[in-house]
Amino acid sequence: MTRMTHFAGAVSGLALLVSTAAVQADVLFWSTQARPVEEAQAMRQDVLSGFDETVDYQPNEDGPWLTRLQAELQAGSGSIEVLGALHGNFSAIDPESLVDLDDLGVSASSETFNTLARLGTDNMQYIPWMQATYIMAANKEALPYLPDGADINALTYDQLIEWAANVHEGTGSPKFGFPAGPKGLKHRFFQGYLYPSYTDGVVRTFASPEAVTAWEKFGELWEHTNPSSTNFSFMQEQLLSGDAWIVFDHTSRLAQAFNERPDDFVAFPAPAGPTGRGFMPVLAGLAVPATAPDMDAAKALVSYMLAPETQLKTLQATSFFPVVDVELPDDLPASVQASGAAIAAMSGAPDANPGLLPSGLGDKGGDFNRVYVDTFERIILARQPIERVLEDQKRRLSAIMEETGAPCWAPDAPSEGACPVE
Amino acid sequence: MTDAVADLPADTGASRKAGQFLYGASVVLLCAWVIVPLYFLLLNTLSSPEEVNSFPKSFLPHFDLGSLTFFANFQGILRALWNSVLVAAMTMVMSIVIGAPAGYALSRFEFRGKEAFRLLILLTRAFPLPLLALPLAVLFIRTGLDDTAFGLALVHTTLAIPFAVLITFSLFSGIPIELEEAAWTLGCTRFTAFTKVVLPLILPGITASAIFAFVISWNEVFAAAVLTIENRTLPAFLLQTLGEAPLHLKFAGGFILVVPALIFIFAVRKYLFAMWGIANR
Numbered sequence: 001m002t003r004m005t006h007f008a009g010a011v012s013g014l015a016l017l018v019s020t021a022a023v024q025a026d027v028l029f030w031s032t033q034a035r036p037v038e039e040a041q042a043m044r045q046d047v048l049s050g051f052d053e054t055v056d057y058q059p060n061e062d063g064p065w066l067t068r069l070q071a072e073l074q075a076g077s078g079s080i081e082v083l084g085a086l087h088g089n090f091s092a093i094d095p096e097s098l099v100d101l102d103d104l105g106v107s108a109s110s111e112t113f114n115t116l117a118r119l120g121t122d123n124m125q126y127i128p129w130m131q132a133t134y135i136m137a138a139n140k141e142a143l144p145y146l147p148d149g150a151d152i153n154a155l156t157y158d159q160l161i162e163w164a165a166n167v168h169e170g171t172g173s174p175k176f177g178f179p180a181g182p183k184g185l186k187h188r189f190f191q192g193y194l195y196p197s198y199t200d201g202v203v204r205t206f207a208s209p210e211a212v213t214a215w216e217k218f219g220e221l222w223e224h225t226n227p228s229s230t231n232f233s234f235m236q237e238q239l240l241s242g243d244a245w246i247v248f249d250h251t252s253r254l255a256q257a258f259n260e261r262p263d264d265f266v267a268f269p270a271p272a273g274p275t276g277r278g279f280m281p282v283l284a285g286l287a288v289p290a291t292a293p294d295m296d297a298a299k300a301l302v303s304y305m306l307a308p309e310t311q312l313k314t315l316q317a318t319s320f321f322p323v324v325d326v327e328l329p330d331d332l333p334a335s336v337q338a339s340g341a342a343i344a345a346m347s348g349a350p351d352a353n354p355g356l357l358p359s360g361l362g363d364k365g366g367d368f369n370r371v372y373v374d375t376f377e378r379i380i381l382a383r384q385p386i387e388r389v390l391e392d393q394k395r396r397l398s399a400i401m402e403e404t405g406a407p408c409w410a411p412d413a414p415s416e417g418a419c420p421v422e
Numbered sequence: 423m424t425d426a427v428a429d430l431p432a433d434t435g436a437s438r439k440a441g442q443f444l445y446g447a448s449v450v451l452l453c454a455w456v457i458v459p460l461y462f463l464l465l466n467t468l469s470s471p472e473e474v475n476s477f478p479k480s481f482l483p484h485f486d487l488g489s490l491t492f493f494a495n496f497q498g499i500l501r502a503l504w505n506s507v508l509v510a511a512m513t514m515v516m517s518i519v520i521g522a523p524a525g526y527a528l529s530r531f532e533f534r535g536k537e538a539f540r541l542l543i544l545l546t547r548a549f550p551l552p553l554l555a556l557p558l559a560v561l562f563i564r565t566g567l568d569d570t571a572f573g574l575a576l577v578h579t580t581l582a583i584p585f586a587v588l589i590t591f592s593l594f595s596g597i598p599i600e601l602e603e604a605a606w607t608l609g610c611t612r613f614t615a616f617t618k619v620v621l622p623l624i625l626p627g628i629t630a631s632a633i634f635a636f637v638i639s640w641n642e643v644f645a646a647a648v649l650t651i652e653n654r655t656l657p658a659f660l661l662q663t664l665g666e667a668p669l670h671l672k673f674a675g676g677f678i679l680v681v682p683a684l685i686f687i688f689a690v691r692k693y694l695f696a697m698w699g700i701a702n703r
């Protein structure tokens with residue numbers, strides 16, 4: 001019986017505790033960005049502490065982020081004040097459920113970004129927040145293996161393959177690293193780098209003869225790629241451990257390597273192919289859901305995030321670059337300096353072929369990525385004939401484009417209506 | 423023939439030795455199975471970032487507390503830990519309070535649809551949480567259960583109940599009804615017979631299902647991430663941000679997630695062992 005009274009005591013005690021834990025009105029910042037613990041901590045301590053009200057910064061994975069948002073929208077009342085996410089996250093949401101933000105008077109200095117932020121409507125559905133891109137990085141030990149006459153800031157894919165082959169031969173193990181793991185961002189390499197560099201397109205040229213060449217070349221590179229790459233998702237880890245010497249990844253997924261051992265690594269632009277040096281930006285934005293409990297605080301926070309000083313602090317916290325014009329100081333973290341120089345060299349290259357983020361796909365963005373990932377897995381990992389795989393996947397890609405009616409984006413030539421797969 | 427007979431004692435000696443060796447090896451292997459990952463977790467938690475990335479590892483850590491200090495200063499971590507304990511405790515209590523009587527009924531009474539019920543109770547585990555989370559969250563927001571430890575504990579209890587019911591069912595079935603009947607003849611009511619005779623016998627089993635409930639609640643991330651905002655549990659608070667963190671922080675964070683669960687299991691271990699007849703209370 002004493003046990004039972006203990007039980008009862010415990011239960012009533014718990015009930016008491018539950019009732020006391022509540023009521024706290026911070027501005028809730030619901031984000032898919034700056035998730036790694038260190039970045040989240042820096043967002044809270046350095047970036048958001050300057051705002052007038054207390055901000056509760058909550059980074060989430062995409063699944064819970066979207067589910068919670070949808071639940072609040074369906075229930076018609078919410079606690080989320082400000083949303084922070086990638087362009088791709090926002091394009092999967094009904095623009096009606098986001099508050100138009102034109103009256104805030106803040107926007108990105110790039111008109112391309114502002115157009116993307118309208119999500120196909122006439123009004124700003126989100127405000128561009130910060131940007132990044134994908135670059136290459138290498139261990140300095142790999143530099144002596146560079147092919148003769150190759151300039152690391154103006155490499156071609158052929159030179160990259162030769163370089164990786166030299167390192168493979170010299171060290172006895174394949175040292176090219178590619179983020180092909182479950183959380184790796186491999187699809188962006190195909191969409192924004194390989195395809196634009198070889199075919200000057202992404203959708204139209206998906207199954208073109210040039211695409212076959214591109215996959216053949218990537219196959220050659222794969223010969224010198226660490227076979228564990230199918231487990232790699234954050235190339236900074238393999239750079240630091242020495243499992244990979246030459247890598248491709250998102251700037252913020254390389255940052256730790258540069259910050260921990262700035263003298264051991266170099267950052268450099270992505271290589272160029274026959275149709276130029278393809279590269280793709282990453283764009284994150286801020287939005288206010290229609291259910292935000294305190295609209296004024298939410299809008300004030302969005303404006304605060306776009307202020308030049310906040311943008312600089314955000315850069316230091318996340319390695320994501322500002323979207324407004326800001327004078328960069330000299331005392332930036334090593335990762336920002338390294339990647340900043342590489343990005344400048346990449347976008348300023350005479351053969352630069354910048355692409356855009358996929359747009360107009362709505363909630364089919366994931367399926368779109370899947371097409372490229374499946375193509376990679378079938379051609380490179382399962383070694384199926386390239387032409388046959390491309391023909392197969394072409395049908396899926398066509399179906400997605402027709403269903404969403406998404407027009408072509410750069411570097412594909414503009415289309416009337418849905419972007420055709422030629 | 424005679425040779426073979428003469429060989430026999432030597433043979434059994436050898437095979438007993440082999441058997442002992444196999445037994446010992448299995449024990450070592452099973453222990454290593456559990457301890458080695460925990461050891462590496464501890465080692466890497468107490469190492470500096472450079473050491474975490476280097477190989478081979480030294481056997482003893484250098485007691486670099488950098489990674490742990492980072493978490494000690496991490497905003498909201500204590501609160502999240504407290505919420506986790508709270509939710510796990512409520513889940514434990516509720517799943518036992520609901521699950522044990524169901525297990526008792528299943529083992530002692532005959533009723534229509536009993537077999538179907540036993541099967542159906544497993545179905546609560548058949549639907550993936552990401553599928554259920556959206557309607558649940560909408561419902562919780564409308565009813566005011568949203569963002570409370572109690573609301574989350576309800577969801578975790580649903581997940582834990584199949585285990586509680588099935589474990590207690592098999593335990594009750596293992597206790598002869600004659601014991602209870604004897605107690606009735608000696609003046610016990612149905613209830614006192616249960617509390618005085620049956621309950622002490624199945625306490626280890628109750629503990630086991632309580633541990634199950636605790637672990638299920640402790641490990642659950644998706645519902646916790648969607649259904650709580652300010653009252654986040656530790657996994658919802660940490661796990662999502664750990665996936666992309668630098669390696670040394672992953673280890674330290676993993677360590678922080680594991681330790682409270684280890685402490686809990688250590689605290690209740692004697693009840694568990696009692697179930698297997700190793701220790702007597």
